[in-house]
Amino acid sequence: MAAVPLGSFLVDSPSARRDLARARAALDAGELTDAAGHLATALAHAPTLPETHELLSRLAARAGGALDLFPLEPHPPVGRIVARAHLLAAAGRPEDGLPLLVAASGQTPAADWAGVPWVQEPALGARIEPGLLARTVMRLCTTVGDPAPAESVNALRPYLAVVRHAVAAHGEHAMLLGAGSALARRLGEVRLAVDWAARGSRSQPSKLGEIWLGYAYRSAGRMPEALAALRRAVAYDPDDLSVYADVAATLADLGRLDEALRWTELALERDPAFDCVVHTAHRLRYRADGDVAHLVALADFIRDHPDDAHEHTDLEECCRNTPWLGGLPAGPSPAAGRAPVNAEPSADAVRRLLRIASTSWPHPPAAYDRALGLVLVEPWELLAMLAHPAVAETGEPAGIEVWACLGLLHHGTDEPWLDSSRRRLLLGLIEGDVDRVTQAALFALVTYAWVDPDARDDVAAVVAGRLSEVASGPQARAVAELALAAPGLDRPTRELAAATIRVPAVPRQRGRGRSLLRWRRE
Template sequence: MAPVPLLSFLVDSPSAHRDLASARDALDRGAMADAAGHLAGALTSAPTLPEIHELLSRLAATAGGGLDLFPAEPYEPVGHAVARAHLLAAAGRPEDGLPLLAQASGSHPDLDWAGVPWVSDPALGARVDPGLLARTIMRLCTAVGDPAPVETVSPLRHYLTVIRNAVAAHGEQAMLLGAGSALARRLGEVRLAVEWAGRGAKAQPSKLGEIWLGYAYRSAGRMPEALAALRRAVAYDPDDLSVYADVAATLADLDRLDEALRWTELALERDPDFDCVVHTAHRLRYRADGDVGHLVALADFVRDHPDDAHEHTDLEECCRETPWLGGMPAGAPLPAGRAPVNAEPSADAVRRLLRVATTNWAHPPAAYDRALGLVLVEPWELLALLAHPSVTEARQPTGLEVWACLGLLHHGSEEPWLDSSRRRLLLGLLDGGLDRVTQAALFALITYAWVDPEARADVAAVVAGRLSETASGPSARAVAELALAAPGLDRPTRELAAATIRVPAIPRQRGRIVWRRFTPKRGSNPR
């Protein structure tokens, strides 16, 4: 086994050195199984540390090459599998070891599992079967996301080297080039992604080849060419509705929103529950008219379809940086407000509130879910927290009042909404002028309307009444921002809220649709 250059290791830790010392001692004593366990542990925190690979070389020199110490097992620890990969490479079978490293990279993509000489050796590219490498890379793409997080890009680039070497050795293999394009795109190598996808589509024209090419063109900002490739993909398989969503997203990015919506409608006529199309359709409808009802409908769909084939971010992207949909609005803070309970909350209650509090959230249902841990704080303590110094003395928005009120939603959740104690408590907090407590209580009511359709008419009436009371007062804008986040408001009330904060009733979103919603869930086929 070739030694790993000292400069190649990126991760080091005291635990790795402790495991390394224990492994060396076990090897000197002939306790091979103990040595194997410690080496597997060291690899999990410092996978390219040269001293670890020196000891693996000692194992590789034993009878059987040390492979019997790391037998394949279901649900094996990652260090165990990585050690077997290196020993396979030492035994002259690097093509069998590479999928194990890729599996480790999929589980922990921020660690440099593949930063070893045998991975970058051109001989590996010549030995590995192109189909096997393509499948390995596709599984890796499924795991790392699109785009890959910035901290994972450098460790994953080693796999691009393997693909380059394999392409040089095997020529125009369409699946390998397409899978390579998908990985290059995730790592920000857009020119390489376009090149490989184009070569793959030319070598073997197919629906998947055109999809890979369309995605590569999108990443490069070449929208007309992306649209043309995706239309060709539809021609190959008119029944693949996910491509209709792709075409719609691309048309929207070209500001051809009416055409984009027609593509979603055409697909929904065939299957009204096809997840990619449903997400795209609701997003584009919201982009067209700004009605939050489209996002509420999307949240309902997500709740009712937990096993969708892909992970989508449409709801989060639409809510981001929108007052109350994605977090507390910016601006001068309101007065602290009163708490209805004059008592001292426990230190544990304060800790739990501080643990969940944040001024941002993905969308209202996510905020509701985040507050679940506050079910362990008694309702009277949540109310008392509204008068705690950490809340009342804050000069900038902290979100503490919001989370105390959201916590109330998780108490007595078995009670029918209209007769529930949680509704009664929150309505009680609305008394008086607008302050941070009444604002938080109103948002909690709106949040509950997002997660429980049966509460929507009631909450909409409360919000409409509050907006009418404050329409000409100094707190009108604060209430209007909340109203625009509320499900079920009638059109005149929404228009009043929009006019109150002096924004167009039909806002126009100009940003590109983020394609991460098409990131497959683990085990599905990536694109």
């Protein structure tokens, strides 16, 4: 293996240093297998530490290349994958090593697996077969997100350098240009993404080329051009319903919502369960009228189709920053005015609650799932933590009451809902003046209605009744926000809740009892 300039490496790790020392001792003792194991672990901790690569070179010299010491049986450790990639490059086969680094980046995109000189050598881009590189880059794109997380961008840039060199060497290879555009888009190189996608679509017109071009235009904010490209993609393959969803989303971004909904309806006529279209259709319907029923229907679809081919974020995006759908409402909420309970929750119960407490969640079913760990906390302890100093004095962010009430949902789940102890406890908590505990208990009921269709009529009746009780008072807005998140409400109740939200809020009266926790966003 060629010597590596020290300036090329920046990452260090005490754990890697320890493993490196053990690898050096094993190598000196002739224990090559042990040395290989320690080197793989060191690479996993600090993939660009120069001493590790120098020792890997020594091992390769001692063991005839050392590839046999880093086998790729099913599910090998990531350090072994990376070590084998570097050894292949040292053996004059960098084109075989690059896909292994991509596999490592797919596991942990923020790690600097490719931050080594041989990856960015122009010779690699020139010698690697462009179709192979395109497939390798496409595999990488499927694992890193669009856009890539900010903390991953710098670690992934070496792969973009490989594509640049390959494009310079191989010219107008359509698949390479399209895959390179997809990677450039994910890394924030929007102009490059548009340029490469346009060149690829001109070089070899195709459905995939137009899709790549449409996505590149979308990232650049050039929505009319994106729409034109996606329409051309539909013309290539009218049976690909995923492109219909892309066209609909682009039309919606252009403000043409009615036309966007017609595209989803057209696709759903062909396949009512096509996941990309179902997600897009429910999102756009919610955008059109704000009725939470569309999001509940989407949550039901997700629950009934756990093996969808693609990962979707439509439900989370619709719920984000919306009171109760994606977290606690902004601004102060009525303080808890309940009498302290005498029971003392255990320290373990308090820790479990605080471990999951948060002021935000992706959507109500996700909040329900997050509270599952509280099945290990007894119901009486969850109730005790609603008003106990052991919780109030932690100084933790608001939301403790919400998670305690959500935790109650996971107890006695074998009991029919209408006769269940969890329902009875939560109904007891919503009585009296509206305060933080009341809101938390109402939200737990609303959340359960999201995850159990059989409970929806009952919960809708409870929420409607509570809203009717407070409709003319200063606490109406607090209940109305919860009502708008509840499944199954009749139209008059929804209209009452919406009208209450639109009316300027009356200053809330804080409860007379001691405040449990600050009610704020972090």
